[in-house]
Amino acid sequence: MQLTVAKDMESLQEALAGLAKAGKRIALVPTMGALHAGHVSLVKLAKEIVDEAVVTIFVNPKQFGPTEDYGRYPKSPEEDIKKLREAGAALVYVPSADDIYPPGFSTSISVGELGKILEGKSRPGHFDGVATVLTKLFLSILPHMAIFGEKDYQQLCVVQRLAVDLDLPIEIIGAPTMREVDGLAMSSRNVYLSVEERKIAPKLHEVLESVGKVIASRKVSVKSALDQGIAALGKGGFKVDYLELRQAETLAELRDFTPPARLLAAAWLGATRLIDNIVVE
């Protein structure tokens, strides 16, 4: 199927009607563009589990704080379309900020406590912005499923909660984090890293792996394993925002290792904030 590029609601609805008429089941892959192999893997997964992949590219102003990188978020529109065409996506919706938030727009979805911990602590309002835009995209596209990378693990939990709480008839699927060969989690923001920082960056995943092993061995307390990890990251040149062990579904804090558990971290490397997470089992 040829890729349709829809730049407004009317052409989006026309293309969706075509897919529905052909009896296609669709999976949505929401993105902010600057696509990398991680996004491509989500499109391919979509095509494996349903008939067609529908992608959105929208840099959502409501999920960026006032001092964050909204204005300089990486953009590569032509390369993005090329990658989506090669990956076999059927439709990409590229709305403008005015299409999504026309003058007078004032509604916001609040995701409560789940949006205030971890990422939400450092980025107040971030998950409300994510939930607001995704609710709009879900309702205008009404996909059978929506796929999210586990790299943004808290986002995945928030979206799962959102779908349950609002009775959205959409199955939310998590897909494994794609990594560079040295272990660094793929992210559109990795382009911000200097050559030196890029060499150091994989240490975040390395430390997660080693702390995860120590926690799983139950030889020391969770707190002491986390403290060792924070110290190792500091020594490696990171400024740690958090390194925490959480229950894998509710993201409740875990003082003792009780599976299913997720180890999540955010740390600054110079001016770039990296996040990553792993399962601990």
Ligand code: PAF
């Ligand atoms: O993960 C992202 O790229 C964004 O948070 C998303 C899900 C596209 C919402 O703007």
